[in-house]
Amino acid sequence: MPVRKYTYYDFTLSLCPECLKRVDAKIVFENGNVYMLKRCNEHGNSKVLIADDIEYYKNIRNYNKPSETPYKFNTQTHYGCPYDCGLCPDHEQHSCLTVVEVTDRCNLTCPTCYAGSSPTYGRHRTLDEVKAMLDTIVRNEKEPDVVQISGGEPTIHPQFWEIMDYAKSLPIRHLMLNTNGIKIARDFAFAQRLKSYAPDFEIYLQFDSFENSVLQELRGADLWDIRVQALDNLNALNLSTTLVVTLQKGLNDHEIGKIIDYALQQKCVRGVTFQPTQIAGRLDNFNPETDRMTLTEVRRKIMEQTDIFTGDDLLPVPCNPDALVMGYALKLDGEVFPLTRYINPNDLLDNSKNTIIYEQDEQLHGKMIELFSTGNSVEVAEENLKSIMCCLPNIDAPNLGYDNLFRIIIMQFIDAYNFDVRAIKKSCVHIVDKDNKIIPFETMNLLYRDDKRARLEELKNGVL
Numbered sequence: 001m002p003v004r005k006y007t008y009y010d011f012t013l014s015l016c017p018e019c020l021k022r023v024d025a026k027i028v029f030e031n032g033n034v035y036m037l038k039r040c041n042e043h044g045n046s047k048v049l050i051a052d053d054i055e056y057y058k059n060i061r062n063y064n065k066p067s068e069t070p071y072k073f074n075t076q077t078h079y080g081c082p083y084d085c086g087l088c089p090d091h092e093q094h095s096c097l098t099v100v101e102v103t104d105r106c107n108l109t110c111p112t113c114y115a116g117s118s119p120t121y122g123r124h125r126t127l128d129e130v131k132a133m134l135d136t137i138v139r140n141e142k143e144p145d146v147v148q149i150s151g152g153e154p155t156i157h158p159q160f161w162e163i164m165d166y167a168k169s170l171p172i173r174h175l176m177l178n179t180n181g182i183k184i185a186r187d188f189a190f191a192q193r194l195k196s197y198a199p200d201f202e203i204y205l206q207f208d209s210f211e212n213s214v215l216q217e218l219r220g221a222d223l224w225d226i227r228v229q230a231l232d233n234l235n236a237l238n239l240s241t242t243l244v245v246t247l248q249k250g251l252n253d254h255e256i257g258k259i260i261d262y263a264l265q266q267k268c269v270r271g272v273t274f275q276p277t278q279i280a281g282r283l284d285n286f287n288p289e290t291d292r293m294t295l296t297e298v299r300r301k302i303m304e305q306t307d308i309f310t311g312d313d314l315l316p317v318p319c320n321p322d323a324l325v326m327g328y329a330l331k332l333d334g335e336v337f338p339l340t341r342y343i344n345p346n347d348l349l350d351n352s353k354n355t356i357i358y359e360q361d362e363q364l365h366g367k368m369i370e371l372f373s374t375g376n377s378v379e380v381a382e383e384n385l386k387s388i389m390c391c392l393p394n395i396d397a398p399n400l401g402y403d404n405l406f407r408i409i410i411m412q413f414i415d416a417y418n419f420d421v422r423a424i425k426k427s428c429v430h431i432v433d434k435d436n437k438i439i440p441f442e443t444m445n446l447l448y449r450d451d452k453r454a455r456l457e458e459l460k461n462g463v464l
Helices: 054-062 127-141 160-169 182-186 188-195 212-219 224-237 253-264 295-305 345-349 362-372 378-388 441-448 450-463
Strands: 007-015 022-030 033-040 044-051 097-101 146-150 174-179 201-206 241-247 269-276 324-332 335-338 405-411 429-432 438-440
Touching: 007 033, 033 054, 044 054, 054 295, 097 127, 127 160, 127 429, 127 438, 146 160, 160 174, 174 182, 182 188, 182 224, 188 224, 201 224, 241 253, 253 269, 253 295, 253 405, 269 295, 295 324, 295 405, 429 441, 438 441, 441 450
Parallel strands: 097 146, 097 429, 146 174, 174 201, 201 241, 241 269, 269 405
Antiparallel strands: 007 022, 022 033, 033 044, 324 335, 324 405, 429 438
């Protein structure tokens, strides 16, 4: 009998990358890769690489736990995913991280920008508008895990400090500032005032490359001196910072290991987040056929380019395993100890369990007893360790501070090419839109920004 050249694995719903209509999609294995095959009646067949590691892709289906929903939904389910965002009752995950875009404007015009920001684009939100956005998050979440003040470039907002003061007054567990670092680099007093929002405050610092040619292509400017000065100021204040790297295949993916090594040398840096380029917004000089990277490619390159993290250290995040990978390490006495490998992965799915399998490493075992216990009890050490195993941990260990922790996050934002309704329903990174609805990051950039709304209405009419 004739045999197909691939192995069929699963079925899902996706979007046509041309017209954004919902289409059937098959997940197949071929030549060691995972592909999505789909067909639009108008635009024909398409084949998209979604993973280069079949075993990892199969394994993420085991990282699933009961959905945590918001306390309040903001829209009704009527047209079907992704046309009801707001969040609708059919969404399967609350907001682990919510982005508040306080301005459309930016002091850069990056060739790669999901929001299309620039010095002249759009406008600043009013203080009342921003307060309403923040209030919406609190109504939905009661005590939001993480809220990120973003833009555009939020530090150029004329009422930036009023926004920060109001956000800090709310019951937000962890507040972040998403910034290109220009203001922090040029104004130490500005950075000092940011330090006043600590603890439970962190800088999410754009950091893409050491190379001018890469920075020019991604950001349109040589920002290396800005990055160095910003980190000098943040290190002087020991203000918790995450380096955020936009990755593009063949451009800066060879620098992954170097960036991790550099981050480990910075006193203020708590980790690195790698984000493969999402095909959305302004995206100059990008070929989706050759330049896109998958989550599994990034994961593999981390292991290839560092000797710190192995496959057992970089695990799917159960709230959205299709899109998120995490790995933790401890920085102790000038050494780095990978931590995630000592966790029983099954127990990530059950908050009542927390089995730490570290007895096989005597040196780390001793450190665990010293750092995580109030006595000499392994059981106490295990219980206290539980509190740091999440995307943005709340440290609860007598002899350990947040500056001892180092994390790697891979965050893959899905676009029209690799759109998978299963992952979208589990999306936990959201944006508050101008109508005070909570929109998944992925669908916001596909359908819910101002320049996308007309097409969204056409698609809704087509569903009916």
